[in-house]
Amino acid sequence: MPDAQKKTRVLILGGGFGGLYAALRLDKTLAKDPDCEVSLVNDTNYTLFTPMLHEVAASDIDPTNIINPFRKMLKRVVCYEAGVRHIDLHGRKVTIDFGVRRTKELEYDQLLIALGSETKFFDEQTRVNAVQMKSLTDALLLRNQMIGLLEWASIEPDEDRRRRMLTFVVAGGGFAGVETIGAMNDFLREGLRYYPKIDPKMLRVVLVHPHGVLLPEFDEALGHYTTDRLREAGIEVRLNVKVDSFDGQVVKLADGTAIPAITLVWTAGVVPMPIVDTLPVKKQKKRIVANACMQVEEFPGVWAVGDVADIPDPTGKPYPATAQHAMREGKRVAKNIEATVRGRPERIKPFKYKMLGQLAAIGRRRGAAQVFGLRFSGFIAWWLWRTVYLMKLPRIEKKLRVAFDWTLDLFFSKDVVQIINIKEIQRFTEIGTRRFHLLDAAKNPGEVEHPAGDGRAAPEPATHGETVSTGSGSRVSGPG
Numbered sequence: 001m002p003d004a005q006k007k008t009r010v011l012i013l014g015g016g017f018g019g020l021y022a023a024l025r026l027d028k029t030l031a032k033d034p035d036c037e038v039s040l041v042n043d044t045n046y047t048l049f050t051p052m053l054h055e056v057a058a059s060d061i062d063p064t065n066i067i068n069p070f071r072k073m074l075k076r077v078v079c080y081e082a083g084v085r086h087i088d089l090h091g092r093k094v095t096i097d098f099g100v101r102r103t104k105e106l107e108y109d110q111l112l113i114a115l116g117s118e119t120k121f122f123d124e125q126t127r128v129n130a131v132q133m134k135s136l137t138d139a140l141l142l143r144n145q146m147i148g149l150l151e152w153a154s155i156e157p158d159e160d161r162r163r164r165m166l167t168f169v170v171a172g173g174g175f176a177g178v179e180t181i182g183a184m185n186d187f188l189r190e191g192l193r194y195y196p197k198i199d200p201k202m203l204r205v206v207l208v209h210p211h212g213v214l215l216p217e218f219d220e221a222l223g224h225y226t227t228d229r230l231r232e233a234g235i236e237v238r239l240n241v242k243v244d245s246f247d248g249q250v251v252k253l254a255d256g257t258a259i260p261a262i263t264l265v266w267t268a269g270v271v272p273m274p275i276v277d278t279l280p281v282k283k284q285k286k287r288i289v290a291n292a293c294m295q296v297e298e299f300p301g302v303w304a305v306g307d308v309a310d311i312p313d314p315t316g317k318p319y320p321a322t323a324q325h326a327m328r329e330g331k332r333v334a335k336n337i338e339a340t341v342r343g344r345p346e347r348i349k350p351f352k353y354k355m356l357g358q359l360a361a362i363g364r365r366r367g368a369a370q371v372f373g374l375r376f377s378g379f380i381a382w383w384l385w386r387t388v389y390l391m392k393l394p395r396i397e398k399k400l401r402v403a404f405d406w407t408l409d410l411f412f413s414k415d416v417v418q419i420i421n422i423k424e425i426q427r428f429t430e431i432g433t434r435r436f437h438l439l440d441a442a443k444n445p446g447e448v449e450h451p452a453g454d455g456r457a458a459p460e461p462a463t464h465g466e467t468v469s470t471g472s473g474s475r476v477s478g479p480g
């Protein structure tokens, strides 16, 4: 298609805060231009609003209310629900995988890398046994696990096992950890009233933090305030100690303490997506080094924002990895890309942002906040948290839905419906495997007839001129 080849191709990898806000801007500018094509690749067909993730885990809001489909937000940008498998910076092309083991190559003139980060673990055993709080699925699984364990504990005759089921540990006392434990504690204590056979004294909720003060991003006084309020709410806060290991049954701390527990939620740090490691560019703490204009200098036309990028502030220090930075970097980088494509280099500007403040919800309708240098705590900080994040949540439809959920939450107790129990998880796994093989077989009719699940081994897929990948890229997306 000679026409398509003449077009300037802008490719955005990742549709989180950085990628989405760049795409939103480009949708109204470059994407309108018939000589440009703007594309966005993300492994889900929606963007996730992470600051409200703990509210999903605690049953405060409906899960789908904190996600927004790209297709409702972007009119002209071409969307690919696909995983980024390989980035070839020398060849200026990206390989994506989609559906069931299909791959496609996308060439670009301008590339924005905004793939975010994943949870950082210190060992494999903890990684496989702990619950994460990074995706919508993580929040749903945590909610299900809490309810499932209440159900089991109410039947379990053995006291030690019951205690283990009713002990919930969170590792990490930063924003994600504090908000998660506050929400879990509220949910569990409120939910207990529907389980009269469980002695409420058996419930143990523990926060383990490696430093002396919680929420290190805040003023110390707010950290102490948060510790006091969490303890008041019945949470055991263990400071200055690290989690050493977790085998799925016992959480071992570095000071020798062993906490029998089935649930460990790991929120102790993030690291840029591993694909970044493969790129032949300068890195700082695994983040791509970009200049103040967010350009990756070794490769003209390549830009990086958000958690994957090390972007210097005016003093030379890197900006922190937060949503409020990523979304503003996304907006600025879009303008810089526009300036480049339109041949107006004088319009390329550095990213400059001074954080206005930070807010944390810590449970029981209390919060901690530092805004414009002022400290707030208690109900007012919680109210600020809700107001600010409701404003930041994309799209009016979702804002209204969340506001509605919050209003209902004032009048009704938390829902303890366990949507997916362990038997359902097993069934989903079977159905998923079966569908995967059926769809795989459908690509090459006549060759693969026996999907797994029939007791017969599914054959390896064959290739018919199209590219078929055999490894597992990132998450498999497709009509499971």
Ligand SMILES: Cc1cc2nc3c(=O)[nH]c(=O)nc-3n(C[C@H](O)[C@H](O)[C@H](O)COP(=O)(O)OP(=O)(O)OC[C@H]3O[C@@H](n4cnc5c(N)ncnc54)[C@H](O)[C@@H]3O)c2cc1C
Pocket (backbone or CB within 6 Å): 013, 014, 015, 016, 017, 018, 019, 041, 042, 043, 044, 047, 048, 050, 051, 052, 053, 054, 082, 083, 084, 085, 114, 115, 116, 117, 133, 134, 175, 176, 273, 275, 305, 306, 307, 308, 321, 322, 323, 324, 325, 326, 474
């Ligand atoms: C529980 C939690 C609470 C948080 N609360 C706050 C808060 O209150 N305030 C705040 O400022 N920050 C908060 N953060 C941090 C914030 O979410 C991140 O800093 C922000 O999301 C970074 O934006 P990003 O665009 O770099 O990455 P992300 O928003 O993570 O976006 C990356 C996107 O890339 C996609 N992706 C990744 N790999 C691939 C691949 N191989 N192929 C295709 N797509 C891929 C992902 O699905 C995702 O959509 C929180 C984080 C968590 C986990």
